[in-house]
Amino acid sequence: MGSFKxxxxxxxxxxxxxxxxxxxxxxxxxxxxxxxxxxxWNPVPGFDGRLKYLELYLIAIGAFIDMCIELLYSTHLKFFVNGVLNPSHMNDFEHSGMLLMFFIFGLVALLSEKTRLVPLPEGVLCFIAATAFCAEYLLFYFHSTTHKGLEGYYHLLLVLLIGLCIMSTLTGALLPTSFPVDLCSGIAITLQGLWFYQTAFTLYGPMMPEGCQIKESMVSCHSKDSEVRGELLANFQLFSLVLGVLVAVVGSYAFAASRYRHSELGSLHDVQDGLD
Structure with missing residues (x-):
């Protein structure tokens, strides 16, 4: 059973x-x-370069803090019971492992960019990021916490979005000049973040579908029909998020083109119009 936070x-x-x-x-x-x-990853411009590596610091520090919450706070430092890993906190250990992979990616990327210890090309960093997403995928697919019913359906859709993150990140290493691939990677990560929020509000917040409730630390529905309605609602929510993100992407492209448009962009469009 998860939680809103x-x-x-x-x-x-x-x-x-x-x-x-x-x-x-x-x-x-x-x-x-x-x-x-x-x-x-993308540097933050301006501010005399002081915020250039903000994204990497956000990934590394954010993953580290979340990992400490899962590993130290949630487990209350009770790592072992009778000589084996505490079975009551296996999900916390699994979450910690996933977060550790993102922390490693952020740390390696920082070392690669700021030092000469591990000067890695962008393609290798893409593979490392894809490895972190793979760890996340395996965590949610083979979770020790059995997600059943409506809760399982929301996590199944999450796994699909994580799979899209893996594919787009790997493809970025193979097609390093492809704008659609890079854009797809950002869209996939954004949708994953939004779906985490949607899951929080739906299963652990005020948007619980009618006929379903949290009972004995599990999401249960009164009938099969209620569960099916909840799954259909999840499909609609995901469609709405995808549509909203695509509209936002088109709007951001139009805005960016009006402010930062290069002459080459217009010539490329003219060539495409001529081919059509």
């Missing part, structure tokens, strides 16, 4: 990173399409 905190991190990734990809592309390159 347990979904809202990682949702906030994914949402912030995803929205920033979308905006940065759009601005870099409209500013100069010919020099566009896929980036697994």
């Amino acid at each position: 347990g979904h809202a905190l990682p949702g906030s991190l994914f949402l912030l990173v995803g929205v920033w990734h979308i905006w940065s990809a759009v601005v870099r592309y409209v500013a100069n399409p010919k020099t566009f390159r896929v980036r697994v």
Whole structure:
């Protein structure tokens, strides 16, 4: 059984990173399409470079804090019972492992960018990020906490969004000049963050579907029909989020093009019109 805060905190991190990734990809592309390159992280401009690595610090510090909450606070430091891992907190250990992977990605990326210890190319950083998403995917797919019924359906949709993050990140390493791939990666991360929030509000907040409730630390529905209605509601919620994000992406592209448009962007559109 999860909690509202347990979904809202990682949702906030994914949402912030995803929205920033979308905006940065759009601005870099409209500013100069010919020099566009896929980036697994995006520096923050201005402020004399003081906030350049803000995204990486957000990932590393955010994952570390969340990991400490899962591993130290949630377990109350009771790691072992009778010589084995505490079975009552297996889900906390699993969450910690997932968060550790994102912390490692943020730390390695910082070391790669700020030092000469591990000067890694962007493609390798994409693979490391994809590994972190793979760990998250395996966690939710083979979770020791058995998600059944409506709760299981919401987590199944989450697993699908994580899979999209894996594919788009890996493809970014293979197609390093593709704007659609980089944009898809930002969209997938954003949707994952939004779905964490949607799950928090629906299963552990005020948006619980009619006929369902939290009973004995589990989401249970009074009848099969109530559960089906809840699943249909989940489908509608995901569709609404996808539609909203796509509209926001188109709006951000139009806004960025009006402010940062490079002459090459217009010529590319003219060539495409000629081909059509």
